[in-house]
Amino acid sequence: MFISISFKSQKFQNIAKFLFLFSFLENLTYFFYRWNKAGHIPVTDAFTSFVFFALCVGLFQVLFLKKSKSFIVLFSSILISFTLFGLSIAGFSENIEPLIPALKSNWLAIHVITSFLAYAAFSMNFLIGTYILYTSKLKSDYITGSLSFSILVAGLLTSILANLLRYNIVILGIVIFIITFIVFIYFHKPFKNISKDLLVKPVYIGFPLLTTGIITGSIWAKYAWGGYWSWDPKEIWSLITWIVYLIYIHYNIKNKSIRFLSYLALVGFVSIMITYLGVNFIMPGLHSYASK
Template identity: 35%
Template sequence: MNISSIENNLINTSFVLLLIALISYWWNLTINSNNTIIFLSQTLTILINLTIASSLILRWAENKYFPLSNLYESLIFLAWSITFLQIFIEKKTKNKFTGPITIPIVLFIIGFATMSLPNELRLASPLVPALKSNWLMMHVTVMILSYGTLITGSLLSFLLLIISNNNTIQIEGNSNSNNQKILFRYQLKNTNEISNNFNRIKLIQLIDNLSYRIIGFGFPLLTIGIISGAVWANDAWGTYWSWDPKETWALITWIIFAIYLHSRINNKLEGKKPAMIASIGFIIIWICYLGVNFLGKGLHSYGWLIT
């Protein structure tokens, strides 16, 4: 069995593990939560992360360059990034919401990379001259890590919108970083409903703060990725910025999340309004990452399928 076959088997194994983890996480969230299921879910995520990492390392060893030169490799690395971030968040926060929303996305990424991409985009090929640079690892790695981080934070914001979209609770006010006061209006009917709504408020605050912290970490990564890309572009093509479709949408992504952070830091907003901005950012990320490659041709054309 050659290295390519082992790599493919590792990716297929990760797909199967993702299916099991998806069932485990959602079982724990909706049906029966206990420590055994939580441990199983987290162990599966670690195995998935190690399996994906092993496939990338084998590809790196076989082809003698960091595996980020085509769309397939970047998708696999994105899947690794999201699972790594998920493991870190679960370790630090002990919350049970990150896994159920990130595992389906990773499952989609792996499924799309292995089942939808044509073979020519999955096969490793010698690097073109522009990619034979140390900037390949620096720029592309940071960009993919920022995508994974911002996707996770945006998913939590989307989850916040779903939870808060209930007639019995309406977020109406704002807060500041000093006293963290939030004004809520309730439509309450009985004592049980009061308890349920206070639990919902606490849950919304938890998800809101976690989403803010994750996006706050991903935004500097995106900034560093764009700056390093501009420096690399000047070295490779003689210009820092050429308004290539990928560059343009990366700038739009940066602006969207800058607006989100501005609304949180300066306007002291929490809850649904910033979450809506982050949810829009989730769509923009995928347009920047995949849509541009499928629908437009430019200097960043490794994943472009239309000829």
């Protein structure tokens, strides 16, 4: 993959795309294996949720593969997938545990699948927006893009190396981030622009999926906890994320620039990460079981 980017070889790009598709199918096979072994959709703990998130990102990349003329878009989505895989092996249990009572519902699969597919679609929006900023001629843009890509790389390498080498995760993460940021800045150069349609289309796919996820989650909550809405941190941040992307759609209809929408994509992704990771690992609530 890195060779194909460096030498701009179509042959290497085709090989990398084939390997990506192979990896996606391998992940899909493992997902269904876990589902069959557990007897329920395997997304009820940190390890399996990371794996499923990566699978969903891979699915959207497969759908966008032919439309993504720039190979760097494929590279960036692979980067976030590997980051998720790196997090999945960062000390979380891989054991299949019995479902807690609240999760024993037919709504589990519908709610989780629609929510994660929405997260994946918005992640594609973020990655394409980051790429647009990184390849811009404006210094402020490519610095912002470099920061975003550096955070992803630092997350990937830190999660792997900290687990293998037992280094202090904070110090290791800062060092890797600084190094990767310098590398991205050094190798920056403007590329051809990506169409605005490619940037905004994932949002129009993800928004109804997130809406469905929130609605099905509310119905599920009624049966599990006795109320449709309890202002749990996960529910609050899901609503905030929904509002952020509603604003995104509004500004797209108002024909805001691709640069503005790229920055807004970064805001949306931060909201997703708080909803997905921040709530599970930092803010205690009804959804804290997912941090195990």
